[in-house]
Amino acid sequence: MLSRRAFLGACALLPLAACAKGGAAPRAQESIQSSFFCFDTVCALGGVMPQDVLEAAVVRCQDFEQMLSRTIATSDVGRINAAKGEPVQVAPETADLISQALRYCEESDGLFDITIGAVTELWDFHEGIVPDESVLEEAVKHVGWQGVAVDLASNTVTLADPDARLDLGGIAKGYVTDVIVAQLADAGVQSAFVNLGGNVAVLGNKSDGTPWRIGVRDPWDPAGEKSVAVVHASSGSVVTSGLYERQFEKDGHKYWHILDPRTGYPVSSDIVSASIYSEQSVDGDGFTKPLFMLGCDEAFAFLDAHDLDALLIKEDGTRITTSNSAFEIL
Numbered sequence: 001m002l003s004r005r006a007f008l009g010a011c012a013l014l015p016l017a018a019c020a021k022g023g024a025a026p027r028a029q030e031s032i033q034s035s036f037f038c039f040d041t042v043c044a045l046g047g048v049m050p051q052d053v054l055e056a057a058v059v060r061c062q063d064f065e066q067m068l069s070r071t072i073a074t075s076d077v078g079r080i081n082a083a084k085g086e087p088v089q090v091a092p093e094t095a096d097l098i099s100q101a102l103r104y105c106e107e108s109d110g111l112f113d114i115t116i117g118a119v120t121e122l123w124d125f126h127e128g129i130v131p132d133e134s135v136l137e138e139a140v141k142h143v144g145w146q147g148v149a150v151d152l153a154s155n156t157v158t159l160a161d162p163d164a165r166l167d168l169g170g171i172a173k174g175y176v177t178d179v180i181v182a183q184l185a186d187a188g189v190q191s192a193f194v195n196l197g198g199n200v201a202v203l204g205n206k207s208d209g210t211p212w213r214i215g216v217r218d219p220w221d222p223a224g225e226k227s228v229a230v231v232h233a234s235s236g237s238v239v240t241s242g243l244y245e246r247q248f249e250k251d252g253h254k255y256w257h258i259l260d261p262r263t264g265y266p267v268s269s270d271i272v273s274a275s276i277y278s279e280q281s282v283d284g285d286g287f288t289k290p291l292f293m294l295g296c297d298e299a300f301a302f303l304d305a306h307d308l309d310a311l312l313i314k315e316d317g318t319r320i321t322t323s324n325s326a327f328e329i330l
Contacts, residue, residue: 031191031207034058038065039173039196047192048207049184056187057180061196064176067091070117070167076157077166081117085162087151095155097168097175098148104171104286105145107306111290113261117165118142122264125257128248136264143261173199174239174285181237181281198245201237201281214238216327219273219313228319229311229327231277239284242273243292258292267292271299273313277326283308296320 033046034054038061045057069075073082076090101114118139122131131139147160159166173196181201184192192203193212202212211234215227219242231238243266246257260267269292276284287308291299296314303310303322311327312320321327 041197044195108290111293117167119264171285174282177281237281240275241288
């Protein structure tokens with residue numbers, strides 16, 4: 001858990017919003033915002049909307065965390081993982097998310113794999129724990145997205161391998177971001193932003209009529225205050241994944257949280273940061289992770305094949321965008 005000081009400090013680094021909680025409730029149609037801790041990160045929502053609409057969006061995020069977290073035993077994911085291969089009825093949103101996630105598993109040839117949970121539960125990036133090699137090798141045997149079956153008619157999910165474990169952490173925030181944007185739009189909101197850590201999405205322009213300015217963090221700035229690129233947007237989402245996000249050093253070796261489903265170890269890559277600008281935030285989540293496994297050259301072939309707008313930052317500091325990109329390098 002973050003201390004109050006750490007939480008407030010992290011809020012200050014959010015690219016689109018400052019922390020502002022408490023005080024008198026603003027009048028409807030003022031530009032308001034809220035920051036909160038969810039999905040193991042600092043999140044922020046804001047824009048021109050009534051207070052009750054904003055609060056409902058925050059609650060929806062918190063509900064999704066209770067539904068999708070791997071570490072909450074009563075969540076849909078927790079119940080699936082504990083079912084030992086038996087079918088589990090889940091919320092319609094969970095079934096929909098898993099169904100969508102399997103498409104990214106397939107299109108990346110398994111470089112993105114939601115059954116990596118058997119591996120991720122062995123690593124602890126908060127306490128700096130490296131799993132035993134033999135235990136990790138055994139866990140990798142239970143990684144295989146092809147063994148996940150989703151029945152959208154009955155909202156049931158079944159794992160063919162009783163020892164397989166789902167982990168939706170690599171795609172849940174993108175899915176939730178899109179749901180929240182749609183919820184705000186349905187409520188009549190025309191100017192808003194959603195920031196769930198590395199997932200930022202906008203709806204319409206800012207209250208002054210200008211596009212939102214979404215920054216891409218400098219991977220080498222420890223404070224996270226500098227941007228190396230920016231997208232000016234009135235719609236869509238920017239998702240950034242970076243090796244710097246969660247890491248620790250042990251016995252002279254650095255470990256980061258993006259794991260290779262083929263080995264169970266942190267990915268070896270010449271890419272340190274990958275950002276995608278797309279209409280749907282879930283696309284950014286589903287497609288950024290495989291880029292690290294592919295490496296820079298193959299990553300651009302993958303991006304071109306999927307018609308994606310991206311910015312890659314290499315370990316030597318080189319910043320490269322796809323052609324006709326919306327990313328403006330600073």
